[in-house]
Amino acid sequence: MTRAQPDPPPPRDRWTDAALAVLGLVLPVACVGCGAPDRALCRSCRAELDALPTCRRLVAGVRLDAAWSYEGLVRTLVLECKLRSRVDLAGPLAGRFGVLVRRALADHPEAVLLRVPPSRRGARRRGFDPVVLLLGRARLRRPRALVRVRAGGPGQRVAAGHGQKERTAVERVVATVGTLRATGVTGRDVVLVDDVVTTGVTMAEAIRAVRVAGGRVVRCVALAEVDAR
Template identity: 70%
Template sequence: MRTEDHPTAGTRTAEATAPSSPTPWRDAAFAVLGLFLPVECLGCGRPDRALCRACRADLAARPRRVRLVAGVRLDAAFEYEGLVRTLLLELKLRSRVDVARPLGGRFGTLVRAALAEAPAGTVVLRVPPSRAGARRRGFDPVVLLLARGGVRGTGRLRRVRVRGRGGPADGGPGQKERTAIERVAATIGTLRAHGVEGRDVVLVDDVVTTGVTMAEGVRAVRAAGGRVVRCVAVASVED
């Protein structure tokens, strides 16, 4: 894996930065809101903000990650650790949509940069979340993060249930209990792409760990006659 603290001209991104000037009216508004809906900064515990100014600056200073998945470049806005991990888990498990903008800014910038470098007509496709997660949340975190980052109109790959592989549907273990080889075997053939024949695609997801699911997305697009020109994720686990 390679860390890029200073992207080259071809991959330059407008990194999110902390406010450079005081905003007393905004501080006052949050202070009043905190009296009725008390919150604490998820980074340091300071009151009245989901993410205080200092922690936003810390988040903005973190480098992005670049790796390869199925031979395709993957740009990740952050490494999946510490504060980033906390924010994503709060969003996905507790529906804390108030943390979407700090994460979505850089994520959206990377997607827009990928589209700018790709041929005209390139489409953005979302690797679908698990069915259980989608039912529990009632919203798609990746779509929300993209919207906060100024990217709309994304499509989605379709998830296909493949029985007989020992997964939850067959009474077997889930992904977390499988070995790496078992995860690959259980993931191949589970995604389908439609309407991408002859088209270029940017694939997006929230967190990439082993890269197995993203690689399955690449396979699905290729099988449907499309070409994945870039993968983009909110965060990547360093290997």
């Protein structure tokens, strides 16, 4: 995995700061990073977030660009957004994520933008798709989604468990292979997007599904990734 220095953040004008200050009087909030009042993410924590490096690694031979490493402040922001429906945190997360997606599409202008689908349980619990939310905030088009079909390959049995964390590495692979299907990508370049990439097993399955359907994954982009070292 390699890390690169991020692009400088876009400037924020005084009217934005004034509007946020007024909103803080009506709907009191505290910074999720440090607890400072009146901002979902204070100026100091926003600067800390913007200064963190981007990440890059390979998944199934395809370049993966991640806006951040999934740790510290980034992990807190992502969990607050996903688990507590803090959509007010989408803005700070969407900017850099959107830049990486735009770069991938600029490098491959005819590419299909394809979403690695969230788990059914997570989608039901949240009621929204974090990746679609972030792309919308970044003013990017809504991605198509891969289709979830089944757990495990033909004739495979997966050891019972409460989730991926309780499974061994082999069990995670077995539980994931054959679970996704791509359509409408024959002969097309594809940019895959996801929120958090951990082991890379799900992203690798998405790449496999696109290849089986006759497509070619030219880039993967994630909001955050867990250091694979």
